[in-house]
Amino acid sequence: MKRSLLIIILFLSAFAKAQDYYFAAYAPFQQNIPTPEQFLGYGIGDQHTRHDQIVSYLEKLAEVSDRATIAEYGRTHEGRKLVMLTVTTPENHTNLERIKTQHLAFTDTSQKATNYDQVPVFIQLGYNVHGNEPSSSEAALLTAYTLVASQHADIVNYRKNAIIFIDPTINPDGRDRHTQWANSFKGSPLVSDNIDAEHTEMWPRGRTNHYWFDLNRDWLLGINPESRGKLNWYHEWYPNVVTDFHEMGTNSTHFFEPMLPIGSLDPIMPKENYEDLNNLFAPYFADALDQIGSFYFTKEAFDGTYPGYGSSYPDLQGALALLFEQASSRGHLQDTDFGTISFPFTIRNQYTSSFATVKAAVENKATLRKYQQDFFVSAFAKAKTDQAAAYEFGDPNDRNRTKAFIDKLLLHRIKTYKKGDGRYVVPMAQPQKRMVQSFFETYSTYRDSVYYDASAWSVANFYNMRYKGLNSVPNLRDEITSTETIATVTPVSKTKYAYLINYDDYNATALLYHLQQKGIIVSTAFKPFTAKTQRGTIDFNYGALLVPVSRQSMDATKVHTIVSEAQQRYQVPIYATNTGFSVNGIDLGSRNYVKVDTPKAAMLIGDGTSSYEAGEVWHLLDTRVHMPITKILMNNFRFADLSKYNTLVMVSGNYSRLSDGDVQKLKTWVSQGNTLITIGRATSWAINRKVATGKLTEKKKDTSKVTERKNYVDARANRGKQRLGGAIFEVDLDLTHPLGFGYRYRDLPVYKNNNVWLAPSKSEYNTVAKYTKNPHIDGFISEENLEDNLKPSASLVVSPQGNGRVVLFADNPNFRGSWYGTNKLFLNALFFGSLIN
Template identity: 65%
Template sequence: MFKKLLLVALCFSGTLSAQDYFYKKFHPFNPDIPSPEEFLGYGIGEHHTRHDLIVSYLTKLAEVSERASIYEYGKTHEGRKLVILTITTPENLKNLEALKKQHLAFTDPSKSPTNFDEVPIFINLGYNVHGNEPSSSEAALLTAYTMVASQNSEINTYLKHSVIFIDPTINPDGRDRHTQWANTYQGSPLVADPQDAEHNEYWPMGRTNHYWFDLNRDWLLGINPESRGKLNWYHEWYPNVVTDFHEMGSQSSYFFEPMKTNGSLNPIMPKENYEDLNNLFSNYFSKALDSIGSFYFTKEVFDGTYPGYGSSYPDLQGGLGLLFEQASSRGHKQKTAFGEITFPFTIRNQYISSITTVKAAVENKAYLRKYQQEFFKSALTNSGKSKVRGYSFSDDYDKNRVKAFIDKLLLHKIDVYESGNSFVVPTKQPQYRMVQTMFETYNKYRDSVYYDASAWSVANFYNMKYKAVTSLNLGKKVISTDSFVETKALQKSEYAYIVDYDDYNAIAALNFLQQNNIKVSSSFKPFTAKTSGGNITFNYGALVVPVSLQKKDDNEVYALMKQAQNKFKVPAYSVETGYSLKGIDLGSRYVSPISKPRAAMLIGDGVRSYEAGEVWHLLDTRVHMPITKIPMRNFNRINFDKYNTLVMVSGRYNLSKTQQQKIKDWVGKGNTLITIGTASKWAIDKKLVKEELISTDKKDSTETVKRKPYVDAPENIGKEAIGGVIFNVDLDLTHPLAFGYRDTQIPVYKNNSVWIAPSKNEYSTVVQYSKNPLIDGFITKKNSNEYLKKSASLVVSKVGRGRVVLFADNPNFRGSWYGTNRLFLNALFLGDKIDVPD
């Protein structure tokens, strides 16, 4: 049957009858409303549709129909519009603000409306968060047309009882990258051979956004404009049902929730969500897909524990997030073990699920509304059962990092208050479950095999020193972070200026000054100086700008210092003497000039694009520093002497011995190689450095192996993977890579199995896992005892006159690890100052 249906799709010819392959059931259609085929000039499924055409079509629907209106909620990094098409009856649309007010009353625990069945249900159909999973955006066009143009009584009923928000392309930059590829290599006739270029995108592929971020992990972290725009919209509307459409391997079929039982448990989620609601909706999806002969599966894979998915974040807002996964044609037609899978076939399944979602939501709207109401009321009830009344946090030395954390709390509508010199987040608030997500840690789970992370306590991402409190003293409520960091006006000096290096933005200020040809030095020992702001004690790494040593006059230097301070809001001071009240003087040999980084990073085949994108994003958006991205295919013709720093993120580096020697010779000249994750393992394996990996003794070949059921192999083997865990580490605060830190203990994020042995050089292990390192997440006893407790997180190894900075863990994970970014940035800016003793 499945093969037959796939073959049916091959007859797709672009005629109106061929389009009926999708929506014949919903005739008649208003002839005044253009179909997607009429607007685009080709039938859905014949080509991949560009995002600008998708937006244009939805805009057209809003122009010609009283059922629809369009709203732009943001723009991508590349400037593409992010839009939502709202569809309902003309009467509902005219009365939308009043309906919205009634709808939001159900999310307010202080109110208790009971008209559950009288207010239209709010449904958000979200598509194409992964750009190279394109079938869903095409389905979005069909769904929009059906809802706007169909005069079928079934559709009219849905519109009367719902407000439908269609977000056609959550990741336009990635989609257009893939669309260009698929259409470029589309053959005529179509080529079904899986080896054809059409089915094999080049690095970095279209899954991710401009900076190669996976936007389906960004709902919680809110790093990218696509996510921040969507979150702002989301918290204005709080839809009851949200879809999250994806694609998976071509050899599969179709997936809808419920997810696997042992991966559905969320410590803070009501069971009613992932048991009752999922099962209720699954009955609708199974019947709809049965009716067209599509095969599917449920309960086997995927988890909804990580709160940053498009299918899990809505669950934390009293809604129902629904995940769909369609076997991908990876182009227009491809051979599989089941026959040939075509693009139109994949689109139809997504379209059917879209319409069915609306049907299920409308027919259960009273239940869904009551559930959302109880969800927010139970937030207050649950918080009252805990002895914890709130969480207090502060950092006297790094206001910009605190600002970034508060900004993240406010993005999720979490209430924050000033309390003396600290900030307090009370637990008694509608967003109590989001408060738990930000601060609570867990180390006990029903299962260990996660589709993504097993740890996500966001406060640890920011290295935020926080504590649970049992009593509250709330002060002023924080509404915005716009004027959060205030700096005293910098006074002019003819001698020197000092910038406090403890601040997160100090490195951005350093880069700004270097880009403007200002010579800056770093203090390798603390000191106390008499400054324009009084007597100030400066930590390791304080930036010193001597006025007389610049090629610019004192007025120009002062103007640039003020620009740096105002742009990045960093603590800066003027001094009139180099004589310190305590510690080293400004002319000390421990105050060393900083070389301007000339940085490059290897990208392309074999390189993990996520990590490369995180480096690029960090430098672009926060430091405003350029980095040259060198494709692996150009390796042989690159003159690395143009650069003094090279970054290699995780990946599979298939470099020849000649190429390996090229890197080693370059490092030996005095340059800095920074490796992350498996790139560090590569450097050790290839003897680029004299460090070692942790290894365990192999089992005796005569030892009897306990027999286990074959069917359990994937789960048991998966337990040994490190799916994302937060560990505590110990820093050497005197090392240049740790400059700017005040505490020896900080959290790090580990999502790999790279275990580096502490260096045999007693000065080279910069960061080591602490004695009891687990903060949050799951790790097996075997991994903990045999690897974790014996290994180091960050080691520096000498190579000739240069050095290799080996990160076992990723300091820039998903653009959100403010707490460890400093380690990586120090490697960029201070790497050449590390003189590893023999």
């Protein structure tokens, strides 16, 4: 008995010693509440904690303490829980709905609340949006325990004067991918050598989610369930302060805001936010880190120009969003220029900054509340001076793309109204006025030329949504609160002759694949026509789909059943006709209808390739077309039987791993009648390796120009301006080309975030999309790149190779899962590539 007692005492004292490194300053703690170490069975920092263990611990805190509750706000692609732990006093929990109502009064301009210091401040601590930046989720465990269990006067005060929401892992799928890697390669003793496998994850690494999306770019775009769940939660609570904890290079220190000045000439974010509030909070972080001897820096990096970060989106919602970047141990212990950096050290800095945030927020809650109130009031005041009073938009020919765009507006609580005839109106004078700006406004003048990420994000252009500013607001009556009825269609009636489908609709490709999978033979029209249908006379565009009933291997009843099921699933207009004689244009028996072969697609992935672009292709086909694509690892290419596929996708990347034999294998496969689709840097590679016969734009060199001497300190900025971080340009699209099927207008916005300059084809028919004479729509591009590189270039070219072809995309048509406007170009390459002669 004495021996057992001694073991227990030694066990608890060991835990206490481990705990002291993190939170000795917040003792004493409630003894009935387990520490993370006691619950997990190992010290925080001794190994990486799986997400399910993190959730279980927070659930335990909610179970044993009336200071905590836990709620699920969503699930990841892989089914992991997304949870929010709420910590405050038991009394505040009991009255949380009343407190919430009082809090939201400051976001409601119809109310004149003045009790700024009498309502608990709402703080949302968000951790681990990048899965392989793991220290913050470990810090979240320590933070949660301290806030729930500590009896220290400061913590008691925080609980009383704040509602604290802890989101421990924003990206559970990516975290667990990295956690498994780091724990699997952990040595005993620890190996600090940078080249050790523990510190060098394999492709695609843990930064991203299941489909390899960077969730820290997804707040504005709202593509993934992790982001959509978080946005729905956010707009229910509107916290006053939001944190965004990250990691950076091992040889760095610790970063907190203020950031690098915003690159926009006239930022949408209020100046009071990025100057006054940041400078108000910064001394708290400096003091806390000084006390534990940690080094740090501010202002030198990480701009908040793009509104889709976790550290910028809340700034457009009346909150103060705060970015933290901690030097990473990328494992448990790693060498640096200043010795080793340990996992516990990185965790302690994140933990320290968490409590500095809580302290600053509680001590300045009246300032934060007044700021949030003024923020929403100013939205209406500033709307009076805007050039446009409202924006009108819509595409009656593509209701599913319009629906997807409206869904995004509603996700951000942007008030939208129906005008009629497939058109909609968004007024500027509304609480989400700054989000309206983010969706519709474009810019051409900037005060900086180097961006951490994109310099253009006008979402309307992402969706190829034709819109215009209005000088006055029309009569607004029918507010859209749901997208359920926007794309509904009239059920198609039965015919024994043919079904016709305009290819304009975004979901038409998915419907086409569905029909093909059910054994339906489908043709596409190479010329437009007008036909009599059971619903009247209808005009059909290039690419219209034809289902000839009598040419199917099943009877008319079965065909109608399959066509009806497809229509119900994808809500695409389908028309039945009883005659092949057209009112205008080609008849239904014309040779200008060509059978569409079912794509059998594969994509090269793995080391050297862009996991972002590969994930975008995978996500598009999985979630919208419901079509499988085989993902071939680069190392397996030489063993792959390419005869199983008629289409191969190569995204941006370094394909030097492919041997000369691999390249010849690829050339032979293309020449046999197949389609190779290249995107971005894969296009450059294909041209340089003679897989495609295209050329890159060559800038004429001025040999007489003398090199100008410049200061070394300016090198990064001067060279950085030639990098195209992300901007939007206009191309002229050949609507008659199979790759242009389904488009109604020749002018099309495209997104460019690379320096791939593709020369137009020497063939007069193979340049599918070329930049227009005045191509700039939105975002920063240097004058040199615009005039010498972009304007002479093409965005999309076809290179015939034997009986096959290479479809060369200079730009990424699937960027971040959000370019609905150019997805169809890529899908056309998959489905209609074999039809290009």
